[in-house]
Amino acid sequence: xxxxxxxxxxxxxxxxxxxxxxxxxxxxxxxxxxxxxxxxxxxxxxxxxxxxxxxxxxxxxxxxxxxxxxxxxxxxxxxxxxxxxxxxxxxxxxxxxxxxxxxxxxxxxxxxxxxxxxxxxxxxxxxxxxxxxxxxxxxxxxxxxxxxxxxxxxxxxxxxxxxxxxxxxxxxxxxxxxxxxxxxxxxxxxxxxxxxxxxxxxxxxxxxxxxxxxxxxxxxxxxxxxxxxxxxxxxxxxxxxxxxxxxxxxxxxxxxxxxxxxxxxxxxxxxx
Ligand code: ATR
Numbered sequence: 001x002x003x004x005x006x007x008x009x010x011x012x013x014x015x016x017x018x019x020x021x022x023x024x025x026x027x028x029x030x031x032x033x034x035x036x037x038x039x040x041x042x043x044x045x046x047x048x049x050x051x052x053x054x055x056x057x058x059x060x061x062x063x064x065x066x067x068x069x070x071x072x073x074x075x076x077x078x079x080x081x082x083x084x085x086x087x088x089x090x091x092x093x094x095x096x097x098x099x100x101x102x103x104x105x106x107x108x109x110x111x112x113x114x115x116x117x118x119x120x121x122x123x124x125x126x127x128x129x130x131x132x133x134x135x136x137x138x139x140x141x142x143x144x145x146x147x148x149x150x151x152x153x154x155x156x157x158x159x160x161x162x163x164x165x166x167x168x169x170x171x172x173x174x175x176x177x178x179x180x181x182x183x184x185x186x187x188x189x190x191x192x193x194x195x196x197x198x199x200x201x202x203x204x205x206x207x208x209x210x211x212x213x214x215x216x217x218x219x220x221x222x223x224x225x226x227x228x229x230x231x232x233x234x235x236x237x238x239x240x241x242x243x244x245x246x247x248x249x250x251x252x253x254x255x256x257x258x259x260x261x262x263x264x265x266x267x268x269x270x271x272x
Contacts, residue, residue, distance in 0.1 A: 001030050001031060001032055002030070002031045002032075002056045002253075003031070003032050003033075003034070003050075003053070003054060003055045003056060004020065004031055004032070004033045004034075004055065004056060004057045004058065004059075004253065005033060005034040005035065005036045005050060005055065005058055005059070006033070006034075006035055006036065006058070006059040006060075006061060007036040007037075007038055007043070007046060007047065007050075007058050007059070007060055007061070007064060008036075008037070008038075008060070008061035008062055008063075008064060009037055009038055009039070009040060009062075009063065009064070010037070011035045011036065011037045011061070012035070012037075014035055014061060015242065015267055015270070016033070016035075016059055016061075016246060017033050017034060017035055018266075018267065018270065019242070019243055019246045019263055019267065020033040020246060020250060021033055022258075022262075022263045022266060023246070023247065023250045023258035023263065026258055026259060026262075026263075027254070027256045027258055029254050029256065031056075031254070036050060036058075038064065040063065043064045043067035043068070043071070044067065044071060047068070047071060047088070051090045051095075055090060056089070056090055056091075056253065057087065057088060057089045057090060057249070057252075057253045058087075058088040059086055059087055059246070059249055060085060060086050060087070060088065061086070065084035065085055065086055065099075065129065065133075066083065066084060066129075068084075068085035068086070068088055068097060069083050069084050069085040069097060071085075071088070071095060071097070072085055072088060072095050072096060072097025073094050073095045073096070074094060074095070074096050074097065075096075075097045075098070076097070076098045076099070077136075078098070078099050078102060078103070078136050078137065079097050079098050079099040081135075081136050081162075081163070081166070082099055082102070082129075082132045082133045082135070082136065083132070084099055084101075084129055084132065084133050085097035085098065085099055086098075086099050086100055086101055086133075086245065086249070087099065087100055087248075087249040087252055087253075089252060089253060098249075098252055099133060100245040100246075100248035100249050100252070101130075101133040101134055101241070101245050102133055102134040102135070102136055102137030102138065103137050103244070103245070103248050104241045104242070104243075104244035104245030104246075104247075104248060105134045105137065105138070105186070105212075105214070105238075105241045105244075105245075106134075106137045106138060106140075106141060107244040107247075107248075108236070108238075108240035108241045108243075108244050109184065109210065109212065109236075110141070112240045112244070112260070112261070112264070113210065113234065113236055113240070115184065115210050115234070116141075117138065117141035117142075117143050117184065118141055118142045118143065119142070119143070119144050120143050120144055120183040120184050121143070121144050121145050121147075121181070121182045121183045121184070121206070122138060122143040122144075122145065122146045122147070122182065122183070122184045122185075122186070123147045123149060123177070123182040123184070123185045123186070123204065124138070124146065124147070124148045124149070124186050124188055125149050125150075125185070125186065125187045125188055125189050125198045125200070125223075126148075126150060126187070126188035126189035126190070126198070127148055127150035127152070127155035127156040127158075127159050127171075128155075128188070128189070128190065130188040130189075130190075130214055131148065131159065131188035132159060134186075134188065134214075135148075135159065135163050135166075135169065136163070136166055139163065139166045139167035139169070140166075140167075142167075143184075145168070145170065146167065146168065146169050146170070147169075147170045147171075147172060147177075147180075147182070148160060148169055148170070148171050148172070149171075149172050149173065149174055149176070149177055149198075149200075150171070150173070150189075151173070151174065151189075151198075151199070153171065153172065153173040156171035156172065156173075157171040159171065174198065174199045174200060174201065175201065177200060177201050177204050178201040178203075179201075179203070180204060181203070181204060181205070181206040181209075182204055182205070182206060182209060183206050183208070183209055183210070184209065184210045184212065185200075185204065185205060185209060185210070185211050185212070185227070185232070186212045186213075186214065187211075187212065187213045187214060187215070187221070187223040188214050191222065191223065192213055192215035192217065192221035192222060192223055193215060195222060196222060197222040197223055197226055198223065200226070202230065203230070204230075205227060205230045205231065205232040207231070207233065208233035208234075209227075209232045209233055209234070210232070210233065210234045210235075210236065211223070211224055211227030211228075211232040211234070211235050211236070212236045212237075212238075213236070213237045213238060214238040214241060215237065215238050216237040216238040216239040216241075216242060216271070217237060217271075218271050218272050220235065220237075221237065224237065239264060239267060239268060239271070240260075240264055242267075243260045243263050243264050243267060244260055247260050
């Protein structure tokens with residue numbers, strides 16, 4: 001039996017053990033998957049102890065994605081550009097780091113929600129770690145335009161210049177969005193965690209727009225409520241992204257792609 005775990009602080013609410021054990025059942029893989037808590041300054045120690053006990057891989061959640069990035073010996077390009085790692089693999093004394101968050105978001109939008117990103121006007125709200133983690137895979141889909149809006153405009157500008165080699169990213173403040181429309185609007189701010197709303201002006205949702213909140217919750221987040229009032233065509237929370245990023249990690253570790261829709265349904269039921 002191979003051992004895996006998710007590490008974070010706090011960690012008790014992580015749904016990753018449920019998701020990965022469903023994947024394992026479905027694909028007949030013999031693994032165990034636990035939750036690991038680490039003190040804020042203790043990531044390396046807890047991760048190394050896990051490897052010492054024979055652990056094969058870790059998922060990393062807040063606030064340790066930067067620590068995991070620094071711990072890895074080898075990084076994929078998608079992990080190295082966003083300077084954050086959510087998947088570590090331990091093999092023959094080498095620590096491999098990858099980041100599956102962006103591909104998880106893209107797959108949820110394109111495959112599960114059936115909304116192509118290519119050719120669309122995409123608006124990303126926020127300029128923290130959540131947004132940094134998904135920019136490269138979004139750009140790779142070739143949207144018509146990609147705009148990053150943030151309360152602190154300088155942070156959006158820094159992201160835009162850092163990602164310029166991979167595609168055009170326009171950085172703006174919220175008031176600059178007045179009079180513009182977008183086809184896909186993704187909330188990557190932490191507002192939903194505090195029952196707050198990013199200050200988006202009225203009228204930014206195109207008639208068939210997808211409103212996507214990277215946070216998942218039982219009811220509609222304030223952002224999704226607002227999108228509903230603005231008559232956005234489709235509303236989605238981040239549950240699909242969570243399951244898809246897990247599926248990609250599972251694939252990295254086990255070489256098999258699990259089916260995600262049934263697991264999404266199970267998780268939705270657990271949350272409600
Ligand atoms: P994460 O790593 O989860 O993205 P973060 O780095 O703390 O967390 O970033 C939080 C993001 O939410 C930031 O873009 C922040 O905007 P600022 O950079 O201007 O701080 C955004 N955010 C948080 N609360 C917000 C609010 N009430 N209105 C608008 N944006 C908010």
